[in-house]
Amino acid sequence: MLIFSLSTSRTCLVLMPQVCRDMQFEPHTKVAAVCRCFSSGFLTATSGLNLASPTNETIVSTCRIHKAGIGGPLVDFDGNFVGMNSSRTKMEKTAYVRREGIFRFLVLHGKVSVRVKEGFDDASRARMNSEMKAIRPSLSAKSVEKLSKSRKGALSKQVLSRLSMSIVALASFDGDTQLHECTGTCIESSCPDATCFLTSINLIPYTWWLGKITESLTIKVRLPDDQIVTGWIENPEIYVDFFIVKIKNDDVIDPLHLCHLSLDRATQFEPYRKVAAVWRHYDSGELKATSGVDLASVCALTDEEMLSTCRIHEVGIGGPLVDFDGNFVGMNCSGTKQRKTPYVQRPSIREFM
Numbered sequence: 001m002l003i004f005s006l007s008t009s010r011t012c013l014v015l016m017p018q019v020c021r022d023m024q025f026e027p028h029t030k031v032a033a034v035c036r037c038f039s040s041g042f043l044t045a046t047s048g049l050n051l052a053s054p055t056n057e058t059i060v061s062t063c064r065i066h067k068a069g070i071g072g073p074l075v076d077f078d079g080n081f082v083g084m085n086s087s088r089t090k091m092e093k094t095a096y097v098r099r100e101g102i103f104r105f106l107v108l109h110g111k112v113s114v115r116v117k118e119g120f121d122d123a124s125r126a127r128m129n130s131e132m133k134a135i136r137p138s139l140s141a142k143s144v145e146k147l148s149k150s151r152k153g154a155l156s157k158q159v160l161s162r163l164s165m166s167i168v169a170l171a172s173f174d175g176d177t178q179l180h181e182c183t184g185t186c187i188e189s190s191c192p193d194a195t196c197f198l199t200s201i202n203l204i205p206y207t208w209w210l211g212k213i214t215e216s217l218t219i220k221v222r223l224p225d226d227q228i229v230t231g232w233i234e235n236p237e238i239y240v241d242f243f244i245v246k247i248k249n250d251d252v253i254d255p256l257h258l259c260h261l262s263l264d265r266a267t268q269f270e271p272y273r274k275v276a277a278v279w280r281h282y283d284s285g286e287l288k289a290t291s292g293v294d295l296a297s298v299c300a301l302t303d304e305e306m307l308s309t310c311r312i313h314e315v316g317i318g319g320p321l322v323d324f325d326g327n328f329v330g331m332n333c334s335g336t337k338q339r340k341t342p343y344v345q346r347p348s349i350r351e352f353m
Contacts, residue, residue, distance in 0.1 A: 031050045032047045035068055047063065168223055182317050185318075197221065275329055276292070
Protein backbone atom coordinates (compact mmCIF):
# COMPACT_ATOMS: atom_id res chain seq x y z
CA MET A 1 0.00 0.00 0.00
CA LEU A 2 1.44 3.36 -1.04
CA ILE A 3 1.33 6.20 1.44
CA PHE A 4 2.36 9.79 0.82
CA SER A 5 3.75 11.56 3.86
CA LEU A 6 3.74 15.31 4.23
CA SER A 7 5.77 16.66 7.13
CA THR A 8 5.93 20.20 8.45
CA SER A 9 7.34 21.68 11.62
CA ARG A 10 3.99 21.51 13.36
CA THR A 11 1.80 18.95 11.65
CA CYS A 12 2.22 15.50 10.22
CA LEU A 13 -0.37 14.35 7.71
CA VAL A 14 -0.58 10.86 6.31
CA LEU A 15 -2.07 11.00 2.81
CA MET A 16 -3.53 7.90 1.22
CA PRO A 17 -2.43 7.03 -2.34
CA GLN A 18 -5.70 8.18 -3.91
CA VAL A 19 -4.68 11.78 -3.15
CA CYS A 20 -2.29 11.69 -6.08
CA ARG A 21 -4.54 9.59 -8.28
CA ASP A 22 -6.20 11.67 -10.98
CA MET A 23 -9.90 11.84 -10.16
CA GLN A 24 -12.69 13.76 -11.83
CA PHE A 25 -15.49 15.11 -9.67
CA GLU A 26 -18.77 16.01 -11.26
CA PRO A 27 -20.04 19.54 -10.54
CA HIS A 28 -23.07 19.90 -8.27
CA THR A 29 -22.42 16.61 -6.50
CA LYS A 30 -22.86 16.14 -2.74
CA VAL A 31 -19.79 16.91 -0.63
CA ALA A 32 -18.96 17.40 3.05
CA ALA A 33 -16.61 19.80 4.83
CA VAL A 34 -15.00 18.07 7.81
CA CYS A 35 -13.36 19.67 10.83
CA ARG A 36 -12.20 18.69 14.30
CA CYS A 37 -12.83 21.03 17.24
CA PHE A 38 -9.66 21.78 19.19
CA SER A 39 -11.30 22.06 22.63
CA SER A 40 -13.51 18.95 22.47
CA GLY A 41 -11.71 16.80 19.90
CA PHE A 42 -15.05 16.03 18.26
CA LEU A 43 -15.17 15.44 14.52
CA THR A 44 -17.97 17.37 12.80
CA ALA A 45 -19.11 17.75 9.22
CA THR A 46 -21.44 19.91 7.18
CA SER A 47 -22.84 18.83 3.83
CA GLY A 48 -23.52 20.77 0.66
CA LEU A 49 -22.97 20.84 -3.09
CA ASN A 50 -19.70 21.13 -5.00
CA LEU A 51 -19.99 24.18 -7.26
CA ALA A 52 -16.76 23.33 -9.08
CA SER A 53 -15.84 24.89 -12.36
CA PRO A 54 -13.41 22.82 -14.50
CA THR A 55 -11.10 25.80 -15.04
CA ASN A 56 -10.53 27.58 -11.73
CA GLU A 57 -8.08 26.59 -9.02
CA THR A 58 -10.00 28.17 -6.16
CA ILE A 59 -13.69 27.31 -6.25
CA VAL A 60 -16.57 27.04 -3.83
CA SER A 61 -19.03 24.62 -2.26
CA THR A 62 -22.25 25.34 -0.40
CA CYS A 63 -20.90 23.74 2.80
CA ARG A 64 -21.04 26.31 5.59
CA ILE A 65 -18.15 26.04 8.02
CA HIS A 66 -17.00 27.66 11.25
CA LYS A 67 -13.61 29.37 11.13
CA ALA A 68 -12.14 26.32 12.87
CA GLY A 69 -12.97 24.33 9.73
CA ILE A 70 -10.66 26.38 7.52
CA GLY A 71 -7.85 24.09 6.39
CA GLY A 72 -9.99 20.98 6.72
CA PRO A 73 -10.79 18.61 3.86
CA LEU A 74 -13.71 18.74 1.47
CA VAL A 75 -14.67 15.16 0.60
CA ASP A 76 -17.30 13.47 -1.51
CA PHE A 77 -19.78 11.06 0.06
CA ASP A 78 -17.42 8.14 -0.62
CA GLY A 79 -14.74 9.85 1.46
CA ASN A 80 -12.57 10.85 -1.53
CA PHE A 81 -10.51 14.00 -0.95
CA VAL A 82 -11.85 16.80 -3.17
CA GLY A 83 -9.83 19.71 -1.81
CA MET A 84 -8.96 21.87 1.19
CA ASN A 85 -11.39 24.45 2.56
CA SER A 86 -9.49 27.70 2.37
CA SER A 87 -11.88 30.37 3.61
CA ARG A 88 -15.42 31.33 4.39
CA THR A 89 -17.47 33.86 2.46
CA LYS A 90 -20.43 36.06 3.35
CA MET A 91 -22.46 34.43 0.59
CA GLU A 92 -23.03 31.18 2.50
CA LYS A 93 -20.38 29.45 0.38
CA THR A 94 -16.96 28.08 1.25
CA ALA A 95 -13.95 28.50 -1.00
CA TYR A 96 -11.64 25.52 -1.40
CA VAL A 97 -8.42 24.63 -3.22
CA ARG A 98 -8.58 21.66 -5.58
CA ARG A 99 -6.68 18.46 -4.81
CA GLU A 100 -4.82 18.76 -8.14
CA GLY A 101 -3.40 22.16 -7.20
CA ILE A 102 -2.39 20.91 -3.76
CA PHE A 103 -0.58 17.89 -5.16
CA ARG A 104 1.26 19.94 -7.81
CA PHE A 105 2.45 22.32 -5.08
CA LEU A 106 3.69 19.44 -2.90
CA VAL A 107 5.60 17.88 -5.79
CA LEU A 108 7.08 21.22 -6.87
CA HIS A 109 8.42 21.95 -3.39
CA GLY A 110 9.65 18.43 -2.71
CA LYS A 111 7.27 17.90 0.20
CA VAL A 112 5.96 14.55 -0.97
CA SER A 113 7.76 11.25 -0.68
CA VAL A 114 6.53 7.80 -1.57
CA ARG A 115 7.10 4.71 0.47
CA VAL A 116 5.51 1.34 0.97
CA LYS A 117 3.78 0.74 4.26
CA GLU A 118 3.74 -2.89 5.32
CA GLY A 119 0.97 -4.57 7.21
CA PHE A 120 -1.96 -2.41 6.12
CA ASP A 121 -4.41 -5.09 7.23
CA ASP A 122 -8.13 -5.40 7.80
CA ALA A 123 -7.80 -4.02 11.32
CA SER A 124 -6.27 -0.81 9.93
CA ARG A 125 -9.04 -0.51 7.39
CA ALA A 126 -11.62 -1.05 10.14
CA ARG A 127 -10.14 1.84 12.13
CA MET A 128 -10.34 4.07 9.06
CA ASN A 129 -13.94 3.06 8.42
CA SER A 130 -14.77 3.90 12.02
CA GLU A 131 -13.37 7.40 11.54
CA MET A 132 -15.33 7.84 8.31
CA LYS A 133 -18.55 6.91 10.11
CA ALA A 134 -17.94 9.89 12.37
CA ILE A 135 -18.29 12.22 9.37
CA ARG A 136 -21.86 13.23 9.88
CA PRO A 137 -23.47 16.52 10.82
CA SER A 138 -25.05 15.33 14.07
CA LEU A 139 -24.05 13.43 17.18
CA SER A 140 -25.57 10.18 18.38
CA ALA A 141 -27.54 10.12 21.63
CA LYS A 142 -24.63 8.36 23.35
CA SER A 143 -22.19 11.03 22.13
CA VAL A 144 -24.50 13.80 23.31
CA GLU A 145 -24.73 12.25 26.78
CA LYS A 146 -20.95 11.85 26.96
CA LEU A 147 -20.40 15.39 25.75
CA SER A 148 -22.87 16.80 28.25
CA LYS A 149 -21.12 15.07 31.15
CA SER A 150 -17.72 16.34 30.01
CA ARG A 151 -19.01 19.92 29.81
CA LYS A 152 -20.71 20.18 33.19
CA GLY A 153 -20.53 23.54 34.85
CA ALA A 154 -22.58 26.56 35.83
CA LEU A 155 -22.69 30.24 35.01
CA SER A 156 -20.48 32.34 37.24
CA LYS A 157 -22.15 34.57 39.81
CA GLN A 158 -20.90 37.62 37.93
CA VAL A 159 -22.44 36.53 34.62
CA LEU A 160 -25.71 35.47 36.26
CA SER A 161 -25.91 38.76 38.14
CA ARG A 162 -25.42 40.69 34.89
CA LEU A 163 -28.02 38.61 33.05
CA SER A 164 -30.49 39.05 35.93
CA MET A 165 -30.91 42.70 34.91
CA SER A 166 -32.14 41.64 31.44
CA ILE A 167 -34.50 38.74 32.21
CA VAL A 168 -38.14 39.17 33.15
CA ALA A 169 -41.13 36.91 33.78
CA LEU A 170 -44.32 37.34 31.77
CA ALA A 171 -47.84 36.03 32.30
CA SER A 172 -50.89 36.28 30.05
CA PHE A 173 -54.38 36.82 31.46
CA ASP A 174 -57.98 36.71 30.28
CA GLY A 175 -59.61 38.95 32.86
CA ASP A 176 -58.40 37.62 36.23
CA THR A 177 -57.61 34.15 34.85
CA GLN A 178 -53.92 33.45 34.25
CA LEU A 179 -53.41 31.59 30.97
CA HIS A 180 -49.70 31.05 30.37
CA GLU A 181 -46.33 31.99 31.82
CA CYS A 182 -43.06 32.54 29.93
CA THR A 183 -39.70 34.23 30.29
CA GLY A 184 -38.61 37.30 28.35
CA THR A 185 -35.37 39.09 27.54
CA CYS A 186 -34.98 42.86 27.54
CA ILE A 187 -33.55 43.84 24.15
CA GLU A 188 -32.46 47.05 22.48
CA SER A 189 -34.94 48.81 20.25
CA SER A 190 -35.40 52.10 18.44
CA CYS A 191 -38.61 52.88 20.34
CA PRO A 192 -37.90 56.00 22.46
CA ASP A 193 -40.82 55.73 24.88
CA ALA A 194 -41.08 51.98 25.44
CA THR A 195 -38.96 49.03 26.60
CA CYS A 196 -39.09 45.83 24.53
CA PHE A 197 -38.96 42.19 25.66
CA LEU A 198 -38.38 39.19 23.42
CA THR A 199 -40.47 36.16 24.37
CA SER A 200 -42.17 33.06 22.98
CA ILE A 201 -45.45 32.86 21.10
CA ASN A 202 -46.40 30.22 23.73
CA LEU A 203 -47.51 33.10 25.94
CA ILE A 204 -50.65 33.33 23.76
CA PRO A 205 -53.18 30.45 23.73
CA TYR A 206 -53.03 28.62 20.41
CA THR A 207 -56.81 28.75 20.00
CA TRP A 208 -57.05 32.53 20.22
CA TRP A 209 -57.62 34.42 17.00
CA LEU A 210 -56.20 37.84 16.25
CA GLY A 211 -59.27 39.80 17.29
CA LYS A 212 -59.47 38.11 20.67
CA ILE A 213 -55.74 38.75 21.31
CA THR A 214 -56.24 42.44 20.63
CA GLU A 215 -59.43 42.79 22.68
CA SER A 216 -59.09 40.35 25.62
CA LEU A 217 -55.44 39.49 26.25
CA THR A 218 -53.62 41.19 29.10
CA ILE A 219 -49.88 40.70 29.61
CA LYS A 220 -48.17 41.34 32.94
CA VAL A 221 -44.40 41.74 33.14
CA ARG A 222 -42.47 41.07 36.35
CA LEU A 223 -39.29 43.14 36.23
CA PRO A 224 -35.97 42.18 37.91
CA ASP A 225 -36.79 44.46 40.88
CA ASP A 226 -40.17 42.64 41.31
CA GLN A 227 -42.24 45.54 39.99
CA ILE A 228 -45.17 44.26 37.89
CA VAL A 229 -46.30 46.37 34.93
CA THR A 230 -48.78 45.86 32.10
CA GLY A 231 -47.44 45.28 28.61
CA TRP A 232 -48.89 44.93 25.12
CA ILE A 233 -48.13 43.28 21.78
CA GLU A 234 -47.77 45.53 18.77
CA ASN A 235 -48.86 43.96 15.45
CA PRO A 236 -49.39 40.38 16.75
CA GLU A 237 -50.15 39.15 13.22
CA ILE A 238 -46.54 39.44 12.07
CA TYR A 239 -45.03 37.02 14.59
CA VAL A 240 -44.36 33.29 14.28
CA ASP A 241 -42.12 31.64 16.95
CA PHE A 242 -41.53 34.76 19.00
CA PHE A 243 -42.87 38.23 19.48
CA ILE A 244 -42.11 41.52 21.22
CA VAL A 245 -43.91 42.71 24.35
CA LYS A 246 -43.62 46.41 25.10
CA ILE A 247 -44.07 48.38 28.30
CA LYS A 248 -44.17 52.14 28.72
CA ASN A 249 -40.96 53.62 30.06
CA ASP A 250 -43.04 55.94 32.27
CA ASP A 251 -44.40 52.86 34.10
CA VAL A 252 -40.93 51.71 35.18
CA ILE A 253 -40.14 53.05 38.64
CA ASP A 254 -36.39 52.39 38.53
CA PRO A 255 -34.98 52.03 34.98
CA LEU A 256 -31.53 51.27 36.41
CA HIS A 257 -32.77 47.77 37.26
CA LEU A 258 -33.19 47.01 33.54
CA CYS A 259 -30.33 46.24 31.18
CA HIS A 260 -30.79 45.70 27.44
CA LEU A 261 -29.12 42.79 25.65
CA SER A 262 -27.70 43.85 22.31
CA LEU A 263 -28.38 41.72 19.23
CA ASP A 264 -26.78 44.12 16.75
CA ARG A 265 -23.33 42.56 16.70
CA ALA A 266 -23.03 39.43 14.55
CA THR A 267 -21.37 36.74 16.67
CA GLN A 268 -19.97 33.36 15.59
CA PHE A 269 -20.24 30.56 18.14
CA GLU A 270 -18.22 27.34 18.34
CA PRO A 271 -20.29 24.18 17.99
CA TYR A 272 -20.65 21.94 21.06
CA ARG A 273 -19.74 24.67 23.50
CA LYS A 274 -21.16 25.05 27.01
CA VAL A 275 -24.36 27.06 27.19
CA ALA A 276 -27.02 27.86 29.78
CA ALA A 277 -30.77 28.38 29.61
CA VAL A 278 -31.98 31.10 32.00
CA TRP A 279 -35.51 31.88 33.13
CA ARG A 280 -37.50 33.73 35.79
CA HIS A 281 -40.62 32.58 37.66
CA TYR A 282 -43.57 34.97 37.52
CA ASP A 283 -44.97 34.29 41.02
CA SER A 284 -41.70 34.42 42.96
CA GLY A 285 -39.43 36.40 40.67
CA GLU A 286 -36.74 33.77 41.27
CA LEU A 287 -34.06 33.44 38.59
CA LYS A 288 -33.06 29.93 37.49
CA ALA A 289 -30.45 28.53 35.11
CA THR A 290 -29.50 25.13 33.77
CA SER A 291 -26.40 24.29 31.77
CA GLY A 292 -25.81 22.03 28.79
CA VAL A 293 -24.20 21.83 25.37
CA ASP A 294 -25.16 23.65 22.19
CA LEU A 295 -25.87 21.04 19.49
CA ALA A 296 -26.14 23.62 16.71
CA SER A 297 -24.81 22.65 13.30
CA VAL A 298 -22.65 25.32 11.68
CA CYS A 299 -24.38 24.57 8.38
CA ALA A 300 -27.86 25.28 9.71
CA LEU A 301 -29.92 27.96 8.01
CA THR A 302 -30.88 30.98 10.10
CA ASP A 303 -34.57 30.05 10.12
CA GLU A 304 -33.94 26.55 11.47
CA GLU A 305 -34.67 25.55 15.05
CA MET A 306 -31.54 24.26 16.78
CA LEU A 307 -31.12 22.20 19.94
CA SER A 308 -29.21 22.34 23.20
CA THR A 309 -29.04 19.76 25.98
CA CYS A 310 -30.31 22.31 28.54
CA ARG A 311 -33.47 20.96 30.15
CA ILE A 312 -35.94 23.69 31.04
CA HIS A 313 -39.24 24.00 32.87
CA GLU A 314 -42.15 25.27 30.76
CA VAL A 315 -41.78 28.73 32.30
CA GLY A 316 -38.31 28.84 30.75
CA ILE A 317 -39.80 28.92 27.25
CA GLY A 318 -39.03 32.33 25.73
CA GLY A 319 -35.94 32.76 27.92
CA PRO A 320 -32.43 33.26 26.57
CA LEU A 321 -29.84 30.63 25.75
CA VAL A 322 -26.42 32.14 26.53
CA ASP A 323 -22.81 31.04 26.45
CA PHE A 324 -20.73 31.05 29.62
CA ASP A 325 -19.62 34.63 28.93
CA GLY A 326 -23.26 35.73 28.94
CA ASN A 327 -23.49 36.28 25.16
CA PHE A 328 -26.98 35.78 23.74
CA VAL A 329 -27.07 32.62 21.57
CA GLY A 330 -30.81 32.33 20.97
CA MET A 331 -34.27 32.04 22.49
CA ASN A 332 -35.55 28.76 23.96
CA CYS A 333 -38.80 28.10 22.14
CA SER A 334 -40.11 24.84 23.64
CA GLY A 335 -39.35 21.89 25.88
CA THR A 336 -39.04 18.28 24.70
CA LYS A 337 -39.04 14.84 26.29
CA GLN A 338 -35.75 13.92 24.61
CA ARG A 339 -33.62 15.92 27.08
CA LYS A 340 -33.06 18.55 24.41
CA THR A 341 -34.47 22.06 24.09
CA PRO A 342 -35.11 23.69 20.70
CA TYR A 343 -34.10 27.32 20.34
CA VAL A 344 -34.36 30.03 17.71
CA GLN A 345 -30.95 31.22 16.59
CA ARG A 346 -29.72 34.74 17.24
CA PRO A 347 -29.25 35.53 13.49
CA SER A 348 -32.90 34.68 12.80
CA ILE A 349 -34.04 37.06 15.54
CA ARG A 350 -31.64 39.76 14.33
CA GLU A 351 -33.00 39.49 10.78
CA PHE A 352 -36.57 39.81 12.04
CA MET A 353 -35.75 42.80 14.21
